[in-house]
Amino acid sequence: MHGIRDEALLSILQKYLLREWAWTFAAVFVVLFVVMLGVSLGELLNDIAGGRLPVGLLTDLITLKMPELLNTILPLGVFIAVIWGLGRLYRDQEMAVMRSSGFRWQMMLRPLFNLLLPIAAVVLVVGVFVSPAASSLAQQRLEEAFRTASEWGLQTGQFHVLQGGDLVLYVEAVERDGRSLRNVFIQQRQNGREQVWVAEKGFYWLNPESGERFLTLENGQITEGGEDALDFGIVRFSRNDLRLPEPEQRVRAPAIEARPSIELLMERGPPESAEMQWRLSPALAVIVLGLLAIPMAHSAPREGRGGRVVMGVLAYAAYANLLYMCRSWIASDALPPELGMWWVHLLVLVVALIWLRRQGRRVGMA
Known part of the structure; x- marks a missing residue:
């Protein structure tokens, strides 16, 4: 017992x-x-x-x-x-x-x-x-x-500040397909220079080989100048590609x-x-x-x-x-x-x- x-x-x-x-x-x-x-x-x-x-x-x-x-x-x-x-x-x-x-x-x-x-x-x-x-x-x-502007978080009529303020993006309207843009404004700072991009149309695309993302702009102009200088230049274009920042490796899984x-x-x-x-x-x-x-x-x-x-x-x-x-x-x-x-x-x-x-x-x- x-x-x-x-x-x-x-x-x-x-x-x-x-x-x-x-x-x-x-x-x-x-x-x-x-x-x-x-x-x-x-x-x-x-x-x-x-x-x-x-x-x-x-x-x-x-x-x-x-x-x-x-x-x-x-x-x-x-x-x-x-x-x-x-x-x-x-x-x-x-x-x-x-x-x-x-x-x-x-x-x-x-x-x-x-x-x-x-x-x-x-x-x-x-x-x-x-x-x-x-x-x-x-x-x-x-x-x-990366191919869809709507999922990228673009809100029409709002300024989007990216890269700590070095890239500012504004879009007046996004088409129903989610990737075509109308009346695009971009301000970019790089290497002491400042560029202002204005275009009537734009759309996203992805390079399948390199994986880089681009924003293609149509019928616009680029105004470029130095932050500490008075030299400015204006370039008109029918089409131009702007490479967008890439995601870090830790976010995109190997x-x-x-x-x-x-x-x-x-x-x-x-x-x-x-x-x-x-x-x-x-x-x-x-x-x-x-x-x-x-x-x-x-x-x-x-x-x-x-x-x-x-x-x-x-x-x-x-x-x-x-x-x-x-x-x-x-x-x-x-x-x-x-x-x-x-x-x-x-x-x-x-x-x-x-x-x-x-x-x-x-x-x-x-």
Whole structure:
């Protein structure tokens, strides 16, 4: 009877621990999601203000950026949740009571993996399938928007200030096709010179080879002069092309990030291997970081949890940066794909298991 009671008690403690981690993870996830969403939104708004992105795509781009955010948030969120939740049990001396009931550190593994495995599965699906599809769709939407004046955010009868004030654009009307403009005014500053473009008509087009965007103006004139000089010139034209600012590389996803995972597996070149391992890494990191969080969360009674969380964030940053460097090394063929990023995951896993074992012996939980 005592054995049955002990097993029932231990099962209750495991469920209690899982519930503690699950609620903590939900809270941490919401906080991280709001923070990361704010950062991403700020970057997109900065690109829109600089004329590098069309304002009409803001909602689409922030939505398509969600899979990338999840690949960052979920591993870090579960890592902090395990540290924070377990730290509370140490602080309130609940862990001491659990130990006295025969609860060993090995018994944490069942609730831990009940939490980690579903999250790792979600991260794996997002990283391997959803994120590449979202990157591909975002790239398509951008290329389509470059051809469409209406999605670029042109409001008729309003001045649009781009490139920090170096480019000012005014359009009296936009035709129904979304790309043809009427009565266009442009003021451009470059290399100490100022140009004023006035044209009756205009339209957007994209160079399919270089990807550069142009605004073609018809039946207009250019007035040019120096900011500190009095020399002015006027040139009339029937047609003229003005190259528009290009989006930054970090906004337009590189082609390899938008390619399906099955293509990367079939080609298996250094860049493809680097990208494929990068997509698999977040799912592996969920498991590795979850195990590392148990010994890292250990603290004395009444000790604050903030210090442990800060230490965890620093460890996560070092782990992620090392993976990022390996990605560059593999892509440049400086590191064999066979070694790749696997050694980083294995190193952190070995450190976690050794630390976990030694700590279990020291506190009498082995």
